[in-house]
Amino acid sequence: MIGLGAVVLGTPDPVGLAAFYRELLGWTTVEGGDPRFLRLRAPEQERPGLSFQLEPDHVAPTWPPQAGTQQMQAHLDLLVDDLEHEGARAESLGATREEHQPADGVVVMRDPHGHPFCLFRPGH
Incomplete structure (x- = not known):
């Protein structure tokens, strides 16, 4: 079985971009994230999520x-x-x-x- 876990966006500022999408979507930040890679999830489900990966040269x-x-x-x-x-x-x-x-x-x-x-x- 294969399932979609998350879509990942590269960004020079994962924390800032996660904050934008958290407010836009009303989602929750998954705890324990590294500030270079963060994941959001819908309040009612764990997956799929939306993740933000550090890419300084985006x-x-x-x-x-x-x-x-x-x-x-x-x-x-x-x-x-x-x-x-x-x-x-x-x-x-x-x-x-x-x-x-x-x-x-x-x-x-x-x-x-x-x-x-x-x-x-x-x-x-």
């Missing part, structure tokens, strides 16, 4: 993609009931809204360290 990807630039390897899709409310809340926590938005019902944002993530409504 380079944020370009969005939208352009040849010859840092390409996005992965991004998070976060399901929301209210795009505008949750987008504004994410911005208040330090996220930025991308100028290029690919479709209705989806908002592309970046966390404080430049990782793209999408907020989307059910059915999109």
Whole structure:
């Protein structure tokens, strides 16, 4: 059997980025973590989680993609009931809204360290 344990984001500041996602998602920091590698989990379940690994030379990807630039390897899709409310809340926590938005019902944002993530409504 194989199961997804966590998605890991590289960052120059694991503690700071974990704090952003902890507030955004309402998740809990798993105790006993090394500040170079932290994991969050949903309050009601242990896995899958979201982890943050120290990468001092992290380079944020370009969005939208352009040849010859840092390409996005992965991004998070976060399901929301209210795009505008949750987008504004994410911005208040330090996220930025991308100028290029690919479709209705989806908002592309970046966390404080430049990782793209999408907020989307059910059915999109």
